[in-house]
Structure formats: C-alpha cells, structure tokens
Amino acid sequence: MRPGVFGLIGLALLAPAALAQEEKAWDDAKPAWRWTLEERMAKRFDPAEVEARAKKAASLPRMELIAGEPVPEPGTGSDSPLNGTLNPELYTPGELYRTLIELTYPLPGDGPSVWREPIEEQAASLGFGSDLWWRLRRASDEYLALRLEDFRGAMAQKAAHGPVPGDELCRARFEGLQAAYREFGRAKFLQLLYFSIATVSHASIAERDNLLRLEGGCQ
Structure with a gap:
C-alpha cells in the first residue's frame, strides 16, 4: 500500500477525535475567572463530564463540611459531584459570592x-487592601440584612415572622454581587x-434551570 494511502487512513481515524474537540462549547485553557456563564453551564452539565467527575470523586477521600453544607455523594444530583479544587471554573459567580458571604459574615x-x-x-496578592471587609459589607449591606432577617425568622418559627421570601433574598444576593463588581471592579x-x-x-446547586434562575437574580 502506498504511503499516501496510510496517510489518508490516519486522517480518517483522527477526524472523529478532532471533530469532538472542535465541538466543545468551552475553552479549558482559559483561567476559571474568565469563563462565560454559557461555558460553565456547558461543561458542568455535559453528560461525559459529569460521568468523569463522578469517577474522579469516587477515588478521592471524602471532604469535611464547607460553609455548613455536606459534600454530595457521587452520583447525587444532575451535576454532582462538584469539587472547586479540581474544577473551579464550573461554579457560577453567584454561588461563590454566596459562599464568600457565608464564610466571612457568620450568623449569630x-x-x-x-x-x-x-x-x-x-x-x-491580587491587589486588595486592608479595607476589603468594610467595602464588601458596604456593597452587600442589603443582602446581609435580609440574610440576618431570614435567619431570625426561621429561628422564630412563627408565621407572622417567618423567613424572608426566597425570591427576595435571591434578588438581594444578586444585587449584592453586582454592587461588589462596581465596588472592586468586575475582573478583580x-x-x-x-x-x-x-x-x-x-457543594453546589444540582439543577440547571434553578441555577440559571438564581444566577439571574430570580427575575
């Protein structure tokens, strides 16, 4: 068989893999903070990626609680398991903003x-100053207040003083993130x-539609 024929056969065998690579809706080479929401959702809910993460998680030791939430067992939820050490790009900014607030502004x-x-x-190391926390509080003031009100309402267990409606808290969280972008600069x-x-x-939100709704401020 002539060398040219071998070359054609090789190209034919490589074509499906190359095509699959071209069809990816995300760019793994980009830093996690630069990903678009569309890229995050595409990779996070891609069936092959979900399966690969589940296999990887099954081989790792279980982690402790993060921000009061248990690590999901492999195979629970449509996008789990999700591990920020391995795949930080899969989280949405809204999820991470909520975690930042939960970790640094503890409830009573x-x-x-x-x-x-x-x-x-x-x-x-990223250029933030010693005024980080009061500036973040200023940007997140409404969300922090509603979060505290929600906590106290839940503790009271009274219909007249129950938790803050979910959509109201969701919108306040969304506005807090937008205010933080303005306060510090979006990229930073x-x-x-x-x-x-x-x-x-x-830990993460497992359903795509719910996640997108929360990311949009529950509008």
Whole structure:
C-alpha cells in the first residue's frame, strides 16, 4: 500500500477525535475567572463530564463540611459531584459570592469567622487592601440584612415572622454581587472569587434551570 494511502487512513481515524474537540462549547485553557456563564453551564452539565467527575470523586477521600453544607455523594444530583479544587471554573459567580458571604459574615451563634485571615492573604496578592471587609459589607449591606432577617425568622418559627421570601433574598444576593463588581471592579472581584473561594467550595446547586434562575437574580 502506498504511503499516501496510510496517510489518508490516519486522517480518517483522527477526524472523529478532532471533530469532538472542535465541538466543545468551552475553552479549558482559559483561567476559571474568565469563563462565560454559557461555558460553565456547558461543561458542568455535559453528560461525559459529569460521568468523569463522578469517577474522579469516587477515588478521592471524602471532604469535611464547607460553609455548613455536606459534600454530595457521587452520583447525587444532575451535576454532582462538584469539587472547586479540581474544577473551579464550573461554579457560577453567584454561588461563590454566596459562599464568600457565608464564610466571612457568620450568623449569630456561629462564632467568629476563621476564613477571613487566609482570604485576606490571598486577596492582598491580587491587589486588595486592608479595607476589603468594610467595602464588601458596604456593597452587600442589603443582602446581609435580609440574610440576618431570614435567619431570625426561621429561628422564630412563627408565621407572622417567618423567613424572608426566597425570591427576595435571591434578588438581594444578586444585587449584592453586582454592587461588589462596581465596588472592586468586575475582573478583580471575579479573580478573588475563583482564586480564593472556589477552591474551598464542594457543594453546589444540582439543577440547571434553578441555577440559571438564581444566577439571574430570580427575575
């Protein structure tokens, strides 16, 4: 058989793999903070990627609680397991903003936050100053207030003073994230979320439609 024929056969065998690579709706080479929401959703809910993550998770030791939420067992939820150390790009900014607030602004009875100091150290390397926390509080003031009100309402267990409606809290969280973008700069704040917060995140919202709704502020 002539060399040219071997070459054609080789190209034919390589074509499906090359085509599959071209059809990916995301770019793995991009830093996690630069991914678009569409790219995050495409990879996060891709069946082959979900299966690969499940196999990887099954080979890893179980992690402790993160922000009060247990790590999901392999195979639970349509996008689980999700591990921010391995795949920080799969989290949405809204999820990471919520985790940042939960880790650094504890609710009554939780005790002081042990996360501020390590986050401060990483934030300093990204150009954030010592005013990080009061600026974040200023940007997140409404969300923090509603979150506290929601907590107190849930503890009261009274119909007249129940938790804050979910959509109201969701919208406040969304507006808090937008305010943080304005306060610090979008690119800079995203770097903080994906370098400092994604790597300690292990739990996630499993349903795509619900996740997209939350990411849009429950509008």
